[in-house]
Amino acid sequence: MYQKSGKRILDITIAATGIFISLPLFVLVTILVCIDSRGKPFFLQERPGLGARLFTLIKLRTMRENGKVTRFGHILRRTSFDEIPQLWNVLRGEMSIVGPRPLLVRYLPLYNTFQNRRHSVLPGMTGLAQVNGRNAISWQKKFEYDVWYAENLSLKLDMKIIWLTFSRALDRKHVNAPVKISMEEFKGN
DSSP states (O other), rough: OOIIIHHHHHHHHHHHHHHHHHHHHHHHHHHHHHHHHSSSSSEEEEEEEEEGGGEEEEEEEBBBBTSOOOOHHHHHHHHHHGGGGGHHHHHSSSSEESOOOOOGGGGGGGHHHHHGGGGGSEEEOOOOOHHTTTGSHHHHHHHHHHHHHSSSSOOOHHHHHHHHHHHHOOGGGGGTTTOSSSSOOOOOO
């Protein structure tokens, strides 16, 4: 029951509330992104979702056209504020609040059968791998967390991941933790 209607109701409630609460700050940050990156404020990229079907992921731009991360972009990435536009992906039903993070399309042919099981649920803005190390864990561990989540999906698990996401974001101990901003390229098995 939760996996179908309950999870969708939770997603819509959190996404709509998040958009409403963050809207004034979001507008200001979007203007600052336009100034800082000297271009369009949004980064759009196709990513595989449920059943590996492609959708357009929305993020705030953190890099200039030359691929260099801007000063403001570093702040957005560290705070994960660049992910806020994905609330629209959640409202559209392309993503969930909690689920495996959507990876790059070019990784699709590299997955083995086990790794591909991560696509049996909607991708999420946060997930089990994010609260257990994010980019500091290996690809193997990330896939283990993603598949375990997909096979053990529940309201209790989603609430725990949401709680851990917020508590880790607010926990000052993790602010200067040596976590990589970007994950190394996945090259398959």
